Amino acid sequence: MSEMRDMFVETAERLLRDHCTPALLREAAATGELPAGLWAAMVDAGLTKAAVAEDAGGSGADLADALALLVPAGRHGAPGPLAETLLAGWLLGRVGIAVPDEPLALAVPRAGEVIRFSDGAEGPRLAGRVTRVPWARAASGGIVVIADGSAGPVLALARPAGGAVSPAANLAGEPRDDVAFDGAAVEVAAASPVGRDEAWALGAAARSAQMAGALQTVLALSVQYAQDRVQFGKPLAKLQVIQQNLAIIATQAAAAAAGADAAIEAAGHDLSSLAIGAAKARAGEAASIACNIAHQVHGAIGFTREHALHVSTQRLWSWRDEFGNDAFWQQRLGERAVAAGADGLWAMITAAA
Amino acid sequence: MDAFSFAPPPASEAAERVRAEVRAFLAQELADRPPFERADSWNGFDAEFSRKLGDRGWVAMTWPKRYGGHERSALERYVVLEEMLAAGAPVGAHWIADRQSGPLIMKVGTDKQKDEVLPRIAAGECFFCIGMSEPDSGSDLASVRTKATKVQGGFVVNGTKVWTTNAHRAHYMILLCRTGEVTANRHAGLSQFLVDLKAADVEINPIIDIAGQHHFNEVVFKDTFLPDDAVLGEVGGGWAQxxxxxxxxxxxxxxxxxxxxxxxxxxxxxxxxxxxxxxxxxxxxxxxxxxxxxxxxxxxxxxxxxxxxxxxxxxxxxxxxxxxxxxxxxxxxxxxxxxxxxxxxxxxxxxxxxxxxxxxxxxxxxxxxxxxxxxxxxxxxx
Missing domain, CATH: 1.20.140.10 (Butyryl-CoA Dehydrogenase, subunit A, domain 3)
Structure with a gap:
């Protein structure tokens, strides 16, 4: 890990710890709005344009460094499109498009969806609709779209027309809006350095990192609660069954973190790496197990809006199904294993990470 | 939470080189080994195979050369192990000695013990078993009751060890037993011995597992004499070891x-x-x-x-x-x-x-x- 990455992660950790108070998180979940102060602080610290070159106004870190920021972002439940802005900014920077300072969204069409790009006499145009675009409504810097052009994938920075963004949200209240791109203003477009599948993998790597962070918080809250809560005259933490269950959360969090670390490293040089799908699928499994135990340990209080546990568990329940759920990535990993064959399986695994 | 941080595994070109060598060797060596036997990898006991690995320098890889080792990195050793296991190679004979007995002797043994045993382990021709569990001491290892009593020139040992994998084929056992009285500190008064199974007077009885295999044994020490120079490490320091x-x-x-x-x-x-x-x-x-x-x-x-x-x-x-x-x-x-x-x-x-x-x-x-x-x-x- 580079010194630069350590420095970035540390900066993010400090900043997010100070800003992401329980009150701010509750407010953001209730309204789905981006907390302006938090975003401004991240911009000032150079976090939002981490993976944009310095001469383009960014911080000059690489994609892996940027993805590593998402672990503390997930740990603190930071509301806002940090992941989306980092990825969209990295993509724009790669094709030499100036990266706005404002929040960005990233629209990757999923199976059955398509955005067509055309560049005729009337100028560049987009047509099509993408469902559940993260933070689309808050993307005052524009939405980066992976569109189909006549000569391959096109990367476009677009602003949807009025009324083209239909609000929806995930379980944690994070905006996941449907966006119609017909009539959108296309600010700039270029041949895309990544296709849909690679963009989808970018999103999966980002969510894996966020999930690894959120699982650390689920563990920490559960350990703390078990030590504080007294029943039958002693803290829950003294009961062996509780100790063993908390140990399971710790092992699942460790597995998700190891997967995310591998995915972050791999994403920097190969978006088709097995490590990305493995991380996403493994984090999904870890989330299911860990959230289940965490809520059991917390009892009724953890089931309330008032308690902070849901900030992490609701994000995990959402993120595990975004950019490909467990089965989606498992199937792709399985297809590659089948192609490698029984005698090539081990070599495939050792080459992955 | 430092206890839960996993540092990124260091990259090692040397390890990838050795991976290719091991794969080529195993492809040839195990060509006729049926899957059923491969499934038994680290229970598979094959002294001849272990000696071949010793010849190639794939046992005791990280140890100093003066003890027959090869001064290679833990990551190179790791690659050799995982390749052996993934291929289902029969590594059971030298496995325990390479993994834990040898390193322990290196850490706490006398010069004489090191010189006598380590080069033979490294050559892939000296096999070990672990004398920890007892009929009444499983997970609660500190409760072991096998007792070594000081006598002229050595110790007399009484007690029984169980689940001792390969005791019937190993050259040595590292025995954990009590040399001091049980006190409030349960971890005090324990010691380890390097037991030469060919020389010591012990009774080894097979224990057949539910798969019908004979890996486990019961090892009975009945007034078994062990010389002073069989003490491994510090008398009373067995728990930390x-x-x-x-x-x-x-x-x-x-x-x-x-x-x-x-x-x-x-x-x-x-x-x-x-x-x-x-x-x-x-x-x-x-x-x-x-x-x-x-x-x-x-x-x-x-x-x-x-x-x-x-x-x-x-x-x-x-x-x-x-x-x-x-x-x-x-x-x-x-x-x-x-x-x-x-x-x-x-x-x-x-x-x-x-x-x-x-x-x-x-x-x-x-x-x-x-x-x-x-x-x-x-x-x-x-």
Whole structure:
């Protein structure tokens, strides 16, 4: 890990710890709005344009460094499109498009969806609709779209027309809006350095990192609660069954973190790496197990809006199904294993990470 | 929470070079080894094979040259181990000596013990067994009752050890026993001995496991005399020694690859066009292996750097055993077969072997409950 990455992660950790108070998180979940102060602080610290070159106004870190920021972002439940802005900014920077300072969204069409790009006499145009675009409504810097052009994938920075963004949200209240791109203003477009599948993998790597962070918080809250809560005259933490269950959360969090670390490293040089799908699928499994135990340990209080546990568990329940759920990535990993064959399986695994 | 941080495994070009060498060697050496035998990898006892590995410098890889070692990195050693296990090579004969007995002797042994034993281990011709568990001491290892009483020129030992893998074929046992009275400090008064099984007067009785195999033994010490120079390390310092030995036993690739042969045979049996359900199940296993391998290599890197990743090792072993035990369930969910160790179908025979051996995966080297207790302690809960 580079010194630069350590420095970035540390900066993010400090900043997010100070800003992401329980009150701010509750407010953001209730309204789905981006907390302006938090975003401004991240911009000032150079976090939002981490993976944009310095001469383009960014911080000059690489994609892996940027993805590593998402672990503390997930740990603190930071509301806002940090992941989306980092990825969209990295993509724009790669094709030499100036990266706005404002929040960005990233629209990757999923199976059955398509955005067509055309560049005729009337100028560049987009047509099509993408469902559940993260933070689309808050993307005052524009939405980066992976569109189909006549000569391959096109990367476009677009602003949807009025009324083209239909609000929806995930379980944690994070905006996941449907966006119609017909009539959108296309600010700039270029041949895309990544296709849909690679963009989808970018999103999966980002969510894996966020999930690894959120699982650390689920563990920490559960350990703390078990030590504080007294029943039958002693803290829950003294009961062996509780100790063993908390140990399971710790092992699942460790597995998700190891997967995310591998995915972050791999994403920097190969978006088709097995490590990305493995991380996403493994984090999904870890989330299911860990959230289940965490809520059991917390009892009724953890089931309330008032308690902070849901900030992490609701994000995990959402993120595990975004950019490909467990089965989606498992199937792709399985297809590659089948192609490698029984005698090539081990070599495939050792080459992955 | 430092006990739960897993440093990125260091990259090693040397390790990748040795991987290619090992693969080429195993492709030739194991060409005729049937899957049923491969499934038994680190229980497979083959003295001739162990000697060949010694010749190639793949035993005692990290040890100093003066003891017959090869002064290579922990990561190179790791690669050799995982390649052996994934291929189902019979590494059981030298395994324990290479993994824990040799390193322990190196750490606490006398010059005489080191000179006498270590070069023979490195050559792949000196095999060890572990004398820890007793009929009344399993997970609660500090309660061992086998007693060594000081006499003129040595000690007289009385007591019984059980679950002693390979005692009937090993040259030495490292024996944990009581040399002092039981006091308030249960960890005091324990010592280790290097027992020459060819010289010592012990009785070794087979214990047949549920798979019908003879790996375990009961080893009875009845007024068995051990000379003074059999003391290994410090008299009374046995507990600290044994716990450092156990850390070496918990983090390696053997802790998640026990059922790997079944995955290989399952994939073969599924053929080129498995159902989506089967494809997803295989992919899930791939995701587990990729992450477990990363965790396990991280521990190898931390060991190389001189850290003490005891809690991390427990995490790897707990996660590894879970998936090792789930694999036969997954396999039987995808392919209808009645498991039979004598089946002419490789899949069916390997399935039978794995079903029968799976209970041991979360027992040996520390039970699931003991490991989770260690993890809970790392979380500050105990």
């Amino acid at each position: 044994v716990t450092s030995e156990l850390a070496l036993e918990r983090s390696g690739p053997e802790r998640f690859l026990s059922s790997f042969t079944l995955v290989v045979e399952l994939l073969r049996a599924l053929g080129p066009n498995p159902s989506p359900q089967a494809t997803i199940a295989i992919g899930r296993l791939v995701a587990h292996f990729v992450t477990l391998r990363r965790l396990s290599r991280s521990v190898a890197g931390m060991l190389q750097a001189g850290a003490d990743p005891a809690v991390q090792a427990a995490v790897v072993k707990d996660l590894g055993a879970l998936i090792e035990q789930e694999i036969p369930e997954i396999a039987r969910g995808l392919i209808a077969a009645e498991p039979d160790t004598r089946s002419t179908s490789d899949f069916v025979a390997v399935l039978a072997h794995t079903v029968l051996n799976a209970p041991s995966f979360s027992l040996r080297g520390g039970t699931r409950e003991i490991l989770r207790g260690m993890i809970a302690r790392g979380l500050g809960l105990r």
